[in-house]
Amino acid sequence: LRPFGASVAFGKRALLATTCMGVALYTLHIFNRRGTCLFYKEWNRPSPSRGDLTQDHKLMFGFLFSLKQLVSKIAPKKGGFYACNTSAYKLNYFETMSGLRFVLCTELAAGDMREVLKYIYANIFVECLVKNPLWKAEDPITCPLFTQHLQNYLESIS
Amino acid sequence: MPSLLSLYINNKAGGLIFHRDFSSAAAKLDINEHLTLASTFNGLAMIMRQLSPVPGSSGMELLEADSFVLQSFDTVTGLKFFVTAEPESKHLDAVLKDVYMLYSDYVLKNPFYELDMPIHCERFIQKLMKLADDYNKRG
Numbered sequence: 001l002r003p004f005g006a007s008v009a010f011g012k013r014a015l016l017a018t019t020c021m022g023v024a025l026y027t028l029h030i031f032n033r034r035g036t037c038l039f040y041k042e043w044n045r046p047s048p049s050r051g052d053l054t055q056d057h058k059l060m061f062g063f064l065f066s067l068k069q070l071v072s073k074i075a076p077k078k079g080g081f082y083a084c085n086t087s088a089y090k091l092n093y094f095e096t097m098s099g100l101r102f103v104l105c106t107e108l109a110a111g112d113m114r115e116v117l118k119y120i121y122a123n124i125f126v127e128c129l130v131k132n133p134l135w136k137a138e139d140p141i142t143c144p145l146f147t148q149h150l151q152n153y154l155e156s157i158s
Numbered sequence: 159m160p161s162l163l164s165l166y167i168n169n170k171a172g173g174l175i176f177h178r179d180f181s182s183a184a185a186k187l188d189i190n191e192h193l194t195l196a197s198t199f200n201g202l203a204m205i206m207r208q209l210s211p212v213p214g215s216s217g218m219e220l221l222e223a224d225s226f227v228l229q230s231f232d233t234v235t236g237l238k239f240f241v242t243a244e245p246e247s248k249h250l251d252a253v254l255k256d257v258y259m260l261y262s263d264y265v266l267k268n269p270f271y272e273l274d275m276p277i278h279c280e281r282f283i284q285k286l287m288k289l290a291d292d293y294n295k296r297g
Contacts, residue, residue: 026212027211042211044211045211047210047212047213059208062205063205063206066198066201066202067202067221069198070202071223073185073191074228075185075223076163076185076225076226076244077224077225078224078225079223079224080223081221081222081224082224083221084206084220085218085219085220085221086207086210086216086217086218086219087215087216087219088212088213088214088216089211089212089215105211
């Protein structure tokens, strides 16, 4: 298990890794049904997005949208996808009935992250934002309580 | 025993050159839908490489969904072989490598086959169906 906040010096660059259950997390995106990126957090991103982060978010949303359509065509029964891998990372996906999309990019060794994403939605997102009278559904998330609880949760399940 | 659903082969350009369903449970789509689906998958696999937070990523290799699992294999010559199967299917990467071997033996060595064109080689299809049957029995 790697402790949260441990710095590992690799030559000249120091990488800060956040681990959850001993699994390295790279990035988290939360999109609403319109495609607005409500929340983005990166823990460890050795290959930062070239150009603009907003372009990157659009690409991610577009990718997920098209993938969802492809999956609905090819699937023998109803039901969406929850993960996809390349040789270097694993993308974990969770979509709520209201069209909120949670995308967590982790290392390949991550197991089933569905429960983690469901917890983040049900116990952190709903509690800190949906039940918050000041939060509007289309706005990016700036609530410090949300960020704090999220960080605590990800640390605590290691 | 979880079974294979379908196999798709794309050429270098991302166009579909072969498709076969192995199970009646596979989605029933017409040929145009298969063509668009295969090309879309090619594009999405490439985008996934661009979205990678880590350098040196390949395209999409595995896709897990509630009702199926999809495994993809890119050859060094730019072809893409991908197979869909029921969830909990194992050794799909070995299946794809076997299909690639069958492709090299019964398609590429066929003197009438033109590269990157749709595959209609009977022996390839026979051997492929046998491979799928063996897999479905063995699991």
